[in-house]
Amino acid sequence: MSTVASLVREEDAASVAAPPRDIRIALLGLGQVGSAVAALARTSTHASHRFAVASALVRSPERVRPIDPSTLPLTMDGAAALDTRPDVVVEVLGGLEPARTLVLAALARRIPVVTANKSLLAAHGDELIAAAARTSTPLLHEAAVLAGVPFLGTFSRRPLASDVTALSGIVNGTSNFILSRMAADRAGFRQALLDAQQAGYAEPEPSKDVDGDDATEKLCVLLRHFAGISVAPALIDRTGVGGVEPCDLECASSFGGAIRPIVAAEWESGTPSAFVGPAFVASSHPLSRIDGVQNAISLRTRWSGDVFFSGPGAGPTVTAATVLDDVVEAVRLGGTPPLLRATRTVTSCDVPVTGWFIRLVADDLSDAQRAPATLTRLGVRVRRVSPVVERYGQQRQWVLAGPCTDAHVRAALDVLETTAGCRTRPIRAIE
Amino acid sequence: MSTVASLVREEDAASVAAPPRDIRIALLGLGQVGSAVAALARTSTHASHRFAVASALVRSPERVRPIDPSTLPLTMDGAAALDTRPDVVVEVLGGLEPARTLVLAALARRIPVVTANKSLLAAHGDELIAAAARTSTPLLHEAAVLAGVPFLGTFSRRPLASDVTALSGIVNGTSNFILSRMAADRAGFRQALLDAQQAGYAEPEPSKDVDGDDATEKLCVLLRHFAGISVAPALIDRTGVGGVEPCDLECASSFGGAIRPIVAAEWESGTPSAFVGPAFVASSHPLSRIDGVQNAISLRTRWSGDVFFSGPGAGPTVTAATVLDDVVEAVRLGGTPPLLRATRTVTSCDVPVTGWFIRLVADDLSDAQRAPATLTRLGVRVRRVSPVVERYGQQRQWVLAGPCTDAHVRAALDVLETTAGCRTRPIRAIE
Numbered sequence: 012m013s014t015v016a017s018l019v020r021e022e023d024a025a026s027v028a029a030p031p032r033d034i035r036i037a038l039l040g041l042g043q044v045g046s047a048v049a050a051l052a053r054t055s056t057h058a059s060h061r062f063a064v065a066s067a068l069v070r071s072p073e074r075v076r077p078i079d080p081s082t083l084p085l086t087m088d089g090a091a092a093l094d095t096r097p098d099v100v101v102e103v104l105g106g107l108e109p110a111r112t113l114v115l116a117a118l119a120r121r122i123p124v125v126t127a128n129k130s131l132l133a134a135h136g137d138e139l140i141a142a143a144a145r146t147s148t149p150l151l152h153e154a155a156v157l158a159g160v161p162f163l164g165t166f167s168r169r170p171l172a173s174d175v176t177a178l179s180g181i182v183n184g185t186s187n188f189i190l191s192r193m194a195a196d197r198a199g200f201r202q203a204l205l206d207a208q209q210a211g212y213a214e215p216e217p218s219k220d221v222d223g224d225d226a227t228e229k230l231c232v233l234l235r236h237f238a239g240i241s242v243a244p245a246l247i248d249r250t251g252v253g254g255v256e257p258c259d260l261e262c263a264s265s266f267g268g269a270i271r272p273i274v275a276a277e278w279e280s281g282t283p284s285a286f287v288g289p290a291f292v293a294s295s296h297p298l299s300r301i302d303g304v305q306n307a308i309s310l311r312t313r314w315s316g317d318v319f320f321s322g323p324g325a326g327p328t329v330t331a332a333t334v335l336d337d338v339v340e341a342v343r344l345g346g347t348p349p350l351l352r353a354t355r356t357v358t359s360c361d362v363p364v365t366g367w368f369i370r371l372v373a374d375d376l377s378d379a380q381r382a383p384a385t386l387t388r389l390g391v392r393v394r395r396v397s398p399v400v401e402r403y404g405q406q407r408q409w410v411l412a413g414p415c416t417d418a419h420v421r422a423a424l425d426v427l428e429t430t431a432g433c434r435t436r437p438i439r440a441i442e
Numbered sequence: 443m444s445t446v447a448s449l450v451r452e453e454d455a456a457s458v459a460a461p462p463r464d465i466r467i468a469l470l471g472l473g474q475v476g477s478a479v480a481a482l483a484r485t486s487t488h489a490s491h492r493f494a495v496a497s498a499l500v501r502s503p504e505r506v507r508p509i510d511p512s513t514l515p516l517t518m519d520g521a522a523a524l525d526t527r528p529d530v531v532v533e534v535l536g537g538l539e540p541a542r543t544l545v546l547a548a549l550a551r552r553i554p555v556v557t558a559n560k561s562l563l564a565a566h567g568d569e570l571i572a573a574a575a576r577t578s579t580p581l582l583h584e585a586a587v588l589a590g591v592p593f594l595g596t597f598s599r600r601p602l603a604s605d606v607t608a609l610s611g612i613v614n615g616t617s618n619f620i621l622s623r624m625a626a627d628r629a630g631f632r633q634a635l636l637d638a639q640q641a642g643y644a645e646p647e648p649s650k651d652v653d654g655d656d657a658t659e660k661l662c663v664l665l666r667h668f669a670g671i672s673v674a675p676a677l678i679d680r681t682g683v684g685g686v687e688p689c690d691l692e693c694a695s696s697f698g699g700a701i702r703p704i705v706a707a708e709w710e711s712g713t714p715s716a717f718v719g720p721a722f723v724a725s726s727h728p729l730s731r732i733d734g735v736q737n738a739i740s741l742r743t744r745w746s747g748d749v750f751f752s753g754p755g756a757g758p759t760v761t762a763a764t765v766l767d768d769v770v771e772a773v774r775l776g777g778t779p780p781l782l783r784a785t786r787t788v789t790s791c792d793v794p795v796t797g798w799f800i801r802l803v804a805d806d807l808s809d810a811q812r813a814p815a816t817l818t819r820l821g822v823r824v825r826r827v828s829p830v831v832e833r834y835g836q837q838r839q840w841v842l843a844g845p846c847t848d849a850h851v852r853a854a855l856d857v858l859e860t861t862a863g864c865r866t867r868p869i870r871a872i873e
Binding site: 051055057058159160161162164165166168169170171172297300312314315316317318319320321322323328329331332333335336339340343350352353 | 482591602603748760762763766767
């Protein structure tokens with residue numbers, strides 16, 4: 012249909028037509044992600060470069076892998092992998108060691124490092140970033156959070172955009188898939204988890220995802236990146252999604268919102284407050300629309316209000332594409348020193364004041380019916396009350412309450428439990 | 443509450459504590475955006491740099507401006523502005539000339555250029571990008587589309603992420619504000635436009651925004667960026683938002699969607715197809731939630747599925763912050779050559795096959811009632827039909843139809859108009 016003409020002028024065309032340079036990669040790890048990196052590196056073509064795997068570090072050469080390892084220069088020796096004159100080291104081993112030691116060794120030799128390892132960054136980020144700064148060596152980790160959405164590197168280069176005072180997000184696709192499946196099919200948690208495992212979205216041992224540990228590590232990466240705050244994952248308040256029941260999701264929907272696995276933090280006052288866990292999200296909040304394995308983040312910026320990013324959060328090929336883009340950036344950045352940002356370590360992290368979505372369970376209908384008025388008398392601002400429904404032979408009711416502190420809501424719920432015959436389960440609510 | 447300890451090690455602290463370098467800016471233009479750049483440049487502080495306006499080019503020194511110009515080194519001579527040894531030229535003049543000539547002069551002298559001028563990029567992008575490539579000089583324009591959301595520069599550095607085959611977005615805040623206001627308040631177009639003007643979201647002469655010209659220029663910038671396609675704005679099918687009526691928005695809402703000012707393009711087959719105009723957006727599409735002056739873009743990527751970005755699209759301070767971040771990036775990039783991408787010029791642009799949201803107006807109730815069945819007989823896949831309502835003494839009805847070509851839907855509507863006593867107004871529908 013269209014007449015197509017080359018627009019690139021002669022001298023530009025010459026530089027485009029120059030033979031692509033080889034980017035040599037030392038690939039540390041050849042599991043799901045590492046295999047995808049090796050496969051995509053082989054097929055990805057670009058006018059200016061192509062990728063070559065100079066070495067691939069594995070623990071067991073005999074293991075069955077998604078890629079045929081006989082075509083790759085395998086080694087079981089980390090030091091030997093770094094000795095292959097790589098332009099970039101790609102660390103996709105996962106876990107803390109030997110990843111930490113090898114990344115430090117690469118940075119000491121001024122070899123740029125790309126990693127997708129949020130556990131490593133959460134536990135040793137300060138040490139690794141300091142090592143990278145000392146030698147002006149790129150250390151990129153775009154795939155560590157929202158693996159398919161490039162945004163971390165962007166903000167690290169843009170000081171005004173990265174003047175951020177609060178963030179909230181959905182950063183664990185497994186948990187979001189489980190809650191979405193429970194809401195759509197009224198499935199129980201165990202069935203939804205099984206579905207996630209069968210779809211390849213959850214590990215056989217899923218506790219790191221469903222208990223909130225993975226999300227907490229990612230929140231630590233985000234806090235260092237956007238707040239200049241270094242905080243140990245153990246200091247952050249977290250709740251797993253395992254306690255959410257299908258009837259909680261039904262009620263959330265009847266209140267016009269959804270229950271999502273949320274990470275949130277704010278630090279405008281200087282002291283950070285943060286939480287990780289399932290939360291009621293009002294329909295006005297963009298995170299209420301993020302379904303399935305999608306991930307998203309909302310940043311409250313000083314100069315541009317709220318900015319929002321969403322896309323796939325994980326998956327071998329998604330992660331591999333992001334890792335290889337980091338490889339290209341690392342080579343092009345070369346020795347450009349990173350924009351340093353002072354980091355401070357905090358030894359405690361508050362919990363924020365939020366609204367609450369509270370499940371009330373009573374054996375007796377009148378106990379359930381009286382509970383919301385009791386909460387009001389105890390100073391909890393009750394905004395919405397669901398009808399009482401009978402489930403599993405018990406009377407169930409939900410209350411959406413306005414912002415108050417943990418201490419306040421827990422004291423009020425203690426009164427309900429000890430004097431009014433109610434069991435209660437509060438989760439946070441955000442707007 | 444928290445014990446705070448500095449984490450930056452001694453040698454890093456030394457580099458943080460080094461005196462910030464001055465980044466000298468030649469500021470071309472001192473209107474709303476230029477004044478905001480000058481004001482923010484003065485107050486913005488960073489450990490590694492500070493900004494200094496080396497010259498500010500104005501047409502009329504006497505004009506009243508948002509900033510006191512007496513504190514700035516004003517000049518009326520563009521060549522003199524470039525002679526002040528700037529590190530970066532910031533072009534916020536708007537329009538084509540003298541912007542084009544001055545940007546080319548700066549690039550010829552290897553002075554990095556930052557511009558927010560989508561008209562300039564739409565009309566002369568090929569020439570400017572070629573000039574920047576010839577001298578390996580940065581030419582950054584993050585603020586040209588979705589001014590408050592950094593994403594263009596990110597993708598230009600990441601070849602795998604930028605393997606995009608289609609995009610859709612809301613890129614004109616004025617039009618989106620008007621349609622949102624009409625939907626929320628059942629206001630007419632003229633009242634909503636007045637509200638937009640009073641809120642400072644629309645110009646006194648609003649035709650460029652409401653007729654779709656601004657959105658079309660931005661779509662041209664996006665097509666060059668993500669598709670490597672250079673297309674003249676005049677070749678793109680566009681419709682203004684002026685023909686939308688409050689009852690269209692009511693019906694869209696009753697169908698579970700919204701009418702938004704959309705730009706959309708796809709080029710997977712090689713030949714691009716694109717449109718600009720108001721469209722029915724199903725509630726499943728993330729653009730259906732983007733209200734008011736917010737802007738957003740959804741990119742269909744080859745490796746990471748759909749990724750989505752939203753945030754403020756305009757505003758002097760928002761734009762100024764993005765421009766100054768580009769200034770920092772331009773200085774740090776220095777002579778790093780851009781990742782070249784071959785660009786091809788197309789001399790025609792198809793329109794895509796989409797669904798349709800059709801307003802049917804008849805004087806006679808039975809004419810209106812018969813119209814949907816007539817459309818079905820003519821091969822239009824009618825998916826939803828609204829009740830007939832009487833408005834302005836006429837019978838009005840809306841039909842949501844499945845995907846078909848422009849030619850097909852227009853032929854069918856011609857039949858309705860000539861034989862069935864109906865006036866019709868189709869807009870596109872996307873899911």
